[in-house]
Amino acid sequence: MTGDSRTEAPAATPRKRRRASTPGTAAETTRDRLMRAARAEFTQHGFAGARVERILAKARVNPRMLYHHFPGKSGLYVAVLEDALGELRQHELRLDVERADPLEGLLQLFDFLNDHFEANQDLVRLLSNENLLKARFMRRSAAIREMSSPTLAMIDQLLARGSESGHLAPGHDALRLYVHMVALTQFHLSNVHTLSVIFDQDLADPHWRAARKADARTMLRHFLLKIE
Amino acid sequence: MTGDSRTEAPAATPRKRRRASTPGTAAETTRDRLMRAARAEFTQHGFAGARVERILAKARVNPRMLYHHFPGKSGLYVAVLEDALGELRQHELRLDVERADPLEGLLQLFDFLNDHFEANQDLVRLLSNENLLKARFMRRSAAIREMSSPTLAMIDQLLARGSESGHLAPGHDALRLYVHMVALTQFHLSNVHTLSVIFDQDLADPHWRAARKADARTMLRHFLLKIE
Amino acid sequence: MTGDSRTEAPAATPRKRRRASTPGTAAETTRDRLMRAARAEFTQHGFAGARVERILAKARVNPRMLYHHFPGKSGLYVAVLEDALGELRQHELRLDVERADPLEGLLQLFDFLNDHFEANQDLVRLLSNENLLKARFMRRSAAIREMSSPTLAMIDQLLARGSESGHLAPGHDALRLYVHMVALTQFHLSNVHTLSVIFDQDLADPHWRAARKADARTMLRHFLLKIE
């Protein structure tokens, strides 16, 4: 562990800084290389399992440089977390909430979440790991709290319009709905390996995933429309 | 935090014999103390973050004894994992699958899972961590695979009887259904801290949890009954 | 290390004690089993590399029993050493020194040494290891010093008779001759593995050994007969 006297200030702004950072290009900053390497390392090994030395080697960077750009291992970890969550929030907001059909809008959100998590399993692993740390680092990042709020507002709006127009059942709660959605789009990813071993089936198989998604989507639609 | 004051027979303990172990007695064997301490430590810190020294201290046991009873840190970890999963499987099987009404049976399973995970968050954290390790250790345990197989069979049976009698929609798949159930009973737990921070609400609140459970239960019932 | 306050008394008499000890038989004393196991262990791993636990396991004996029969690891080691050397000396004395032809007698001794070492590589390894320990343990054993003296006397006698009769060159020294003999019968054994690796040839091959022995024997005969 490190001490971490950092309390608020987001040591590393997660948005693109300096020349758009085209990854893979030779003209990648030392800082960028560190971030990329760190993301891979933290994703693969979690915070405690991650090795600074491996990050350094992968980024082909001198130890001193890490401590020049970041406060230390934890600082780097926070930066990576902010970066990954930033990407999620940034894309999430692209939905046209104002005019979309409420049911369709919500299902679209579901689809987006499903596909984003499947495409960015880094993020899923980072979040899973961060929860195991009891959100110790996330808690300190103002940036993360700020970037999350719009989502619930959007859902709220869709639910309101939907229940007003009678297309959606009333009484739904935005946060709860969001949690259900994420549960149904993230759980099978944050547990692929264990589930695959336990039940001796490959849950990473695209067909299996497609069937699962269809199930989940159906479940959600019925839930939103529930009459009874 | 987690509750587990279990003293019962550890379903999965293929290692040493345990001298009649008089459950509930104060006389706890060294091995038992190690297991309890290890479970707490691995639960709290994950495998990489766990410290053998702390386990030893908590169990008031000499370093050598750990290696007398277990092959090492990993061996101890696997034993803990088997123990925790064993408890789940053992109780799961107590459900009366044979005679229960299919829908009721499945919802009963849902209730059981929901309550078991909420009562045994140790297990949830262990599984979450083990997945981050890509099920590296679980993969070695035949015991875990074996103890898990009856679960799907049980669900299969209920689904079959339900669709035959026309009470349940046909075409459901046992594994997929189980994954949905676990998603809807585990996700909010394996992400409490992160979600609570991100949305600035306490997802550990009993009322919130009760409401969430009701939602999930409804969602599941509709899904099972779906006619469309 | 252990302390070893033992200075003189040979804790363990190496000669057969109790019922002739027929090795391999079920009626083998605990002490015998310990000796057999210890000899194998010390032979294979040397003193520092030997593990008390392995000896215990191999002898199927309880730790306490080792310390009942021996003062500890070192005591056991000394007993093994005495035992192995005792066997050598005991056989060596069977030559008829009084009447044998001097040259033949000495060559017979050479043959005996050659064959005994090849047949008892345990002993060779034990001696090699003991020298690495600077004869630390051997030095303490009065038994070993006592059992060795007859050999030189025997050689002396043969050399004397041989030089008197003119059959052997004069001026030979018993100890030096003995050292030459042992060098030429033991070295290739106490270095088999290294030499085999270094020169990429199998020095354990019986043909190679036979040729080597013939060489050595010739060398020795010429040496004893040298006129020049």
Add this chain to the structure above:
Amino acid sequence: MTGDSRTEAPAATPRKRRRASTPGTAAETTRDRLMRAARAEFTQHGFAGARVERILAKARVNPRMLYHHFPGKSGLYVAVLEDALGELRQHELRLDVERADPLEGLLQLFDFLNDHFEANQDLVRLLSNENLLKARFMRRSAAIREMSSPTLAMIDQLLARGSESGHLAPGHDALRLYVHMVALTQFHLSNVHTLSVIFDQDLADPHWRAARKADARTMLRHFLLKIE
């Protein structure tokens, strides 16, 4: 005890580069200090008996640095072994094989070996210990095999020239001859302590050694010239 104040280039150092290393200078690199300390430690205690901690203390080096420069205890041990054997081979090759009189050449080799081993008893002990380990580590070192091959070739050449010219007996084998030579130059060293104790005489005494060497040299000359 052993003398080796060597500061020359370590013939066998296939690892890190050594910055021009100005031989003879007081400025000894960390790696050099480690090697020197390790050589002393492994020589004195063998591989199993050697303590990394003592090497570290003697070299005044931080634990981490050992593992920065070497793969671990075994790696360090192998490096020491290569170093010591490298010195032997390097000097061995300085003999003028091409032009020397065959008999003189071989006796010169004998003299060199005798003196080198007496002066570098480190090497003798290392080899003896390595054989007890069944050449486990040496086997991994290609460097050692490579550096050793010229030796036999050299002997072969001398034997060939000698038997052609009729000065040496025909039928000699290079490897066997080398083994005899090393037996007669190394055995009394790799068994000094045990022999000295067993026969209660000081085999380290220079006079004794000189007489022994003379004996061995004679023995070898006669062997090479043998007509019979």
Add this chain to the structure above:
DNA sequence: AATGAATGAGAGTTCATTCAT
């Protein structure tokens, strides 16, 4: 903006031996 050897605390593991029974 960059280097790479150095640090010391602490990681997991293993040792020969002894205690309670």
Add this chain to the structure above:
DNA sequence: CATGAATGAACTCTCATTCAT
């Protein structure tokens, strides 16, 4: 004559970080 769990010191090795250059 026998058990096997217990001991604590010491083992090899690894950690995130910083120093001298």
